[in-house]
Amino acid sequence: NAGVTQTPKFQVLKTGQSMTLQCAQDMNHNSMYWYRQDPGMGLRLIYYSASEGTTDKGEVPNGYNVSRLNKREFSLRLESAAPSQTSVYFCASSVPRGVYEQYFGPGTRLTVT
Amino acid sequence: TQLLEQSPQFLSIQEGENLTVYCNSSSVFSSLQWYRQEPGEGPVLLVTVVTGGEVKKLKRLTFQFGDARKDSSLHITAAQTGDTGLYLCAGVQGAQKLVFGQGTRLTINP
Numbered sequence: 227n228a229g230v231t232q233t234p235k236f237q238v239l240k241t242g243q244s245m246t247l248q249c250a251q252d253m254n255h256n257s258m259y260w261y262r263q264d265p266g267m268g269l270r271l272i273y274y275s276a277s278e279g280t281t282d283k284g285e286v287p288n289g290y291n292v293s294r295l296n297k298r299e300f301s302l303r304l305e306s307a308a309p310s311q312t313s314v315y316f317c318a319s320s321v322p323r324g325v326y327e328q329y330f331g332p333g334t335r336l337t338v339t
Numbered sequence: 340t341q342l343l344e345q346s347p348q349f350l351s352i353q354e355g356e357n358l359t360v361y362c363n364s365s366s367v368f369s370s371l372q373w374y375r376q377e378p379g380e381g382p383v384l385l386v387t388v389v390t391g392g393e394v395k396k397l398k399r400l401t402f403q404f405g406d407a408r409k410d411s412s413l414h415i416t417a418a419q420t421g422d423t424g425l426y427l428c429a430g431v432q433g434a435q436k437l438v439f440g441q442g443t444r445l446t447i448n449p
Contacts (some may be wrong), residue, residue: 230381257435266348268427268439269382276435284436316381325370325389326435330381 228252230331232317238337239307247302247334249317257320258300259284259328260292262313269316275300307338342366343430345440352418353448360413360426360443368430371404371411372437376425418447 230251239245251258256277261269261284271284275294289311291303304311314335318328346361362371370389374382386395388404388411395402399422401414415422425444429437 261439266441268343268345268441269429270439271436274435285438318381320435325372325387326431326437327372327384327387328374328382328429328437330383332379332381 230317230319230329232315232331232334234334235332236335238339239304240339241308243307244303244305245307245336246304247315247317247336248299249301249331250299251317251319251329252298253319253329254297255319255321255329256297257326258294259318259320260290260300260302261316261318262286262311263316263333264313272302272315304336307336309338312336312338342432342438343428343440345426345428345443347443348441349444349446351446351448354420355417358415358418358445360445361410362412362428362440363410364430365409366430366432367408368432369408370431371408372429372431373402373411373413374427374429376427376442382425382427418445420447420449423447 233248259274260272273292275281278297293301317331320326372387373385376382386402391406391408393404399416425442427442428440432438
């Protein structure tokens, strides 16, 4: 099993460009998450999806949209990238009960110039 | 404002020494998790503590959940260079959401 996969691994965008980060999991988990990680800030939740067809905002949702395409896939879209969105983005999945232990992908390092 | 505060943020010690990392909050959590992250990779779950006062051991790592379920600690005995990494604590907040501490970057020098 691959676990959680993310594409691309690296991306450079110019201010105002758009892009979609892709995430897929093969663990049959219902819940999926998008986080961003910045130095000294730990991981901050952008959006999450408790199940196929549902999405909810996290701590820092502004400037992002998400789509839960099916049970396996959860994408994150930046419609008009800004330098403040330069970060490392992690997708995670978990079982939707108990303690919600997270299984993370390898991350996407995004730079917006 | 960080809901979970980790200390220290940076720690550099010699191989063989002991260390403790703290994760503190003014909020009560139903459970608390510890992750380790290596450069260029995603965090990996080490342990989950659920009951106030609970102690869990993972080889040389000892995790404790505070009696009031507001804080936790990670103690490493006889640190090894392989313990180097970013250690993150995370608490379950509300339905299905986790809040993370800012992390402790640990460096073990040979």
